Amino acid sequence: MNETLIIIGLTLLGLCFGSFVNAAVWRIKKKKNLWNDRSQCVHCHHKLAAYDLIPVFSWLSLRGKCRYCKKPISRQYPFVEVAVALFFVGSYLFWPYMLTGVAPWLIFSLWLIAGVMLAILFIYDLKWLLLPDKATFPLIGVGVLTVAVKLVTAQDIATTLISTALAVLILSGIYLIVFIWSKGKWIGFGDVKLGLALALLLGDWQLALLALFLANLIGCIVVLPAMAQNKLKRTSHIPFGPFLIAGFIIAGLFGPAIIDWYLAISMIGIPTTDTI
Known part of the structure; x- marks a missing residue:
């Protein structure tokens, strides 16, 4: 399939799903x-x-105001629509695995669907x-x-299951321990x-380990300066959630390359049998 058509299609899909996210x-908030x-x-x-719901275009044509009451429409709407579209296209352009065959495309499609759910969680957690x-x-x-799709196509089912189980322990088990230890004061059960x-x-x-590291790193980069400027307090x-989601996306798209790079530089300077 022509790559340009795929990118155009993903852009349009992303805009539509971004509208759904909003x-x-x-x-969900109004139950x-x-x-x-x-x-x-x-x-x-x-x-x-329907003509009020065309992604981005409707907001621009109405100049950011409701057609009926003329009150302002938040910039969140076009921003989220564009952000989801960029996620769809960016995921395709930077997908670290070969998209050949049904299973790889199915996993990629599930990734995009997950991205829509993550966008909802990202915004909801920021707001409330x-x-x-x-x-x-x-x-x-x-x-x-x-996981089911990966198991069907896995050459070593046991290794896949063990790696997935360890990932759950890292990304969910650690937060469960923190949640129990702090009695829900440090993180919520939603993070678990x-x-x-x-x-x-x-x-x-x-x-999973990389995603956890990146989530905490991004959190520190955002929170510590705000605390230093007294914009945030310890309490x-x-x-x-947004930090965890950001770390997950980076790890999902660039994790294999980051891990390969880290393993490569960690081997520099280690003596081999030829140099001993």
């Missing part, structure tokens, strides 16, 4: 049906027509410091399907469930 966030409820203005609650089960449980389901989903999606203990509630 709607899903509010539907409405995720799939059947009509989209509406968050201010006047007017039901939106909560990772809702309505997005987390479907994400775990996508992770289980990903999110870690389980991400571990299943990665299915590799090395990638401030900080959503960790």
Whole structure:
């Protein structure tokens, strides 16, 4: 298939799914049906027509205001739509595995679906410091399907299962221990469930360890300067889900290359039998 057509198709799909993400966030918050409820203005609650829901274009044509009540529409809407589209296209361009055959394309498709769920969780956690089960449980389901596909095509099923189990211990088990130890003060149980989903999606203990490291690194880069400037306090509630999601995406797309690079440089200077 022509690569240009694939990129165009992924861009359009990403924009549409980004629009769904925006709607899903509010539907979950308002405890409405995720799939059947009509989209509406968050201010006047007017039901939106199809031409009000064209990703990015509708927001631009309306100059960021509701067609009916004229109140401003958050920039979050076009931003999320573009972000999901970039995730779709970027995932294709930087996918670290060969997309040849049904199974690799199926795993890639599950990755994109997971990205949609992750976008919902990312925004929801930023806004309300909560990772809702309505997005987390479907994400775990996508992770289980990903593991199933890998097992069907795996040359060594035992190794795949062990690596996945170790990934779960790293990304979910550690957070479970922290959750129990702190009695839920340091992290929420939602992070434990999110870690389980991400571990299943990665299915590799090395990638899980990298994702954990990156999540904490990104968290430190964001939080420590804010604390130094007194924008955050030690007692401030900080959503960790977005950091975990960011670390997961980097590990998923660039993890194999990062691990290979690390192993290569770690071998430099180690004497071999020829030099002893």
